[in-house]
Every structure is written in C-alpha cells, then in structure tokens.
Amino acid sequence: MTQIEPIAQFRQVRVQQDDFDLSAEVARLRAGDPRVGAVVTFVGTVRDMNDGANVAEMELEHYPGMTEQSLKGIVDQACARWPLSGALVIHRVGPLKPMAQIVLVACGAAHRGEAFAACEFIIDYLKTDAPFWKKEQTPSGARWVDARVTDEAAMAKWANPSSPVSP
Structure with missing residues (x-):
C-alpha cells in the first residue's frame, strides 16, 4: 500500500464580524478527507480582565485586504512547513x-x-x-492594547525554518 503524503488542500482565511460555529468549521476542514488523523483547534476568547482592569468590551479593527493577505501568508508558511491536509483561520472584528x-x-x-x-x-x-488593533473599554475609559513581550518570545522559537516541529 502506497502512503499518500498529506498536502494542504483546504486553506481558508476569513475576517468577519459574525460569530463562528466550531463544530461546523471543523467539519468543513475535514470534509470527508480520510487522510485526516488529527484536527487541532485553538479558540481565543475575550477576557473580562486584562492588565489589572475590568474589560467591558473589546473592539478589534483591521485593515481590509492587508489583513487577509497577512493571514494567508501565515497559513501558507505553516502549510509549507508541515504536511497538513488543511488549515483554517477565522478572526472576528468589531x-x-x-x-x-x-x-x-x-x-x-x-x-x-x-x-x-x-x-x-x-x-x-x-x-x-x-x-489587528485592539481597543478595550475599561472603567477608566478606552485604551489600546499593546503587543506583549510574551507573544514576541513565543514567535521567536519558530525562527529556525529547518526545524519542522516545535521545540
């Protein structure tokens, strides 16, 4: 029996205001592909507290067109680095x-x-x-959310492109 090397066939990036249904999106990603032995998902949610302040609302802004291209580039990098059958990114705004x-x-x-x-x-x-730009509504008023040093450190571990698996 010949082993088929998975190729990223399903690649989708969406930026939208509407919520998403995790089960429906995972089903779309799998789409009856018998090569899929694993699906890993990450869902990020709005916290009610950030940097010591209560958060009543977070507003996310983006640059249409540029944001989608950036996300597509990130997905393409992942698909080039690992033998994926599919990759999906949905990011909400508003x-x-x-x-x-x-x-x-x-x-x-x-x-x-x-x-x-x-x-x-x-x-x-x-x-x-x-x-993406994030603005939080707190009891002290609106504030923009700065990038975190921990996010930069997390990304730095991927700097060696010859290492296909996370350290």
Missing part, C-alpha cells in the same frame, strides 16, 4: 463582549504532532504579525 469568540485556528494532518505544531505556529505569528 465590538466583542467578554466570553465572545475572537479567533479560530484549526489544522488538520495525518498525525497530531504536525497538527499541534502548525496550529501553535499560526497563532503565534497571528498574534505578532497580523494587522
């Missing part, structure tokens, strides 16, 4: 309340190692390289 879903990253592969690594890679790069 005003969001605590507990609302912000982002979904889902990766399908024949094996869990590749799916986990690719999913982590995509979210790490998304947090640092994708052009």
Whole structure:
C-alpha cells in the first residue's frame, strides 16, 4: 500500500464580524478527507480582565485586504512547513463582549504532532504579525492594547525554518 503524503488542500482565511460555529468549521476542514488523523483547534476568547482592569468590551479593527493577505501568508508558511491536509483561520472584528469568540485556528494532518505544531505556529505569528488593533473599554475609559513581550518570545522559537516541529 502506497502512503499518500498529506498536502494542504483546504486553506481558508476569513475576517468577519459574525460569530463562528466550531463544530461546523471543523467539519468543513475535514470534509470527508480520510487522510485526516488529527484536527487541532485553538479558540481565543475575550477576557473580562486584562492588565489589572475590568474589560467591558473589546473592539478589534483591521485593515481590509492587508489583513487577509497577512493571514494567508501565515497559513501558507505553516502549510509549507508541515504536511497538513488543511488549515483554517477565522478572526472576528468589531465590538466583542467578554466570553465572545475572537479567533479560530484549526489544522488538520495525518498525525497530531504536525497538527499541534502548525496550529501553535499560526497563532503565534497571528498574534505578532497580523494587522489587528485592539481597543478595550475599561472603567477608566478606552485604551489600546499593546503587543506583549510574551507573544514576541513565543514567535521567536519558530525562527529556525529547518526545524519542522516545535521545540
């Protein structure tokens, strides 16, 4: 029996205001592909507290066109690095309340190692390289959210392109 090397066939990036259904999106990613042995997902949500302040709402802004291209580039990098059967990124924009879903990253592969690594890679790069701006509404008023040093450190571990699996 010949082993078929998984190829990223399903690649989708969406930036939208509407919420998403995790089950429906995972089903779309798998789409009856018998090579998929693992699907790893990450769902980011709005917290009610950040940097010591209560958060009543977070508003996400983006640069249409540029944001989608940036996300597509990140997904393409992951698909070039790991043998994925599919990769999906959905990122919401607009005003969001605590507990609302912000982002979904889902990766399908024949094996869990590749799916986990690719999913982590995509979210790490998304947090640092994708052009999104976050503004929080707190009791003290509105404030823009700065990039975190921890996000930069998380991305730095992927700097060696010859290392296909996360350290």
